[in-house]
């Protein structure tokens with residue numbers, strides 16, 4: 001995969017990198033990860049006092065070593081308006097995953113939007129409405145008007161029990177916030193729907 005990403009080498013996490021405890025954004029298992037960020041113009045070194053792992057990276061590491069990360073766990077993102085290196089790697093001290101990462105969680109860093117590395121440039125910036133056989137960007141006013149009119153039609157021709165919404169509810173960190181805050185406010189705060197069907201596992205339909 002490193003070859004496919006055109007990744008030649010990855011920076012060593014410096015000893016003074018910022019460290020955060022994060023939860024995987026994708027499913028309700030809630031695996032624990034560590035996120036590290038540090039300024040774009042810095043990197044650590046192989047000596048124990050120069051890197052976040054506190055080990056001599058100039059030597060062959062044990063087979064179970066935590067002192068590594070994969071290209072999928074790396075990106076360059078904005079933090080407080082500045083470009084920073086980002087590593088998100090499984091937390092070996094988390095009782096849920098004990099340092100293991102799934103094919104989704106272990107890609108959280110590369111799945112961040114980045115103008116430097118070009119990842120996730122296709123992120124949504126406008127609501128999409130299915131019109132004429134394709135998803136088309138539209139305004140929030142138009143999208144909410146459509147929701148209101150469909151909802152009113154369902155309720156007036158049937159009842160509130162006929163109204164069912166489908167949403168996905170991937171908990172955890174940014175995923176939970178980005179994916180469910182808006183739908184939660186709309187469906188449960190404003191519309192007060194009684195019936196919802198959620199998708200919340202990696203393998204659920």
Ligand code: SF4
Pocket residue numbers: 024025026027028029030031097101102103104105106202
């Ligand atoms: S998607 Fe994978 S890494 Fe993320 S919480 Fe679920 S099992 Fe853990």
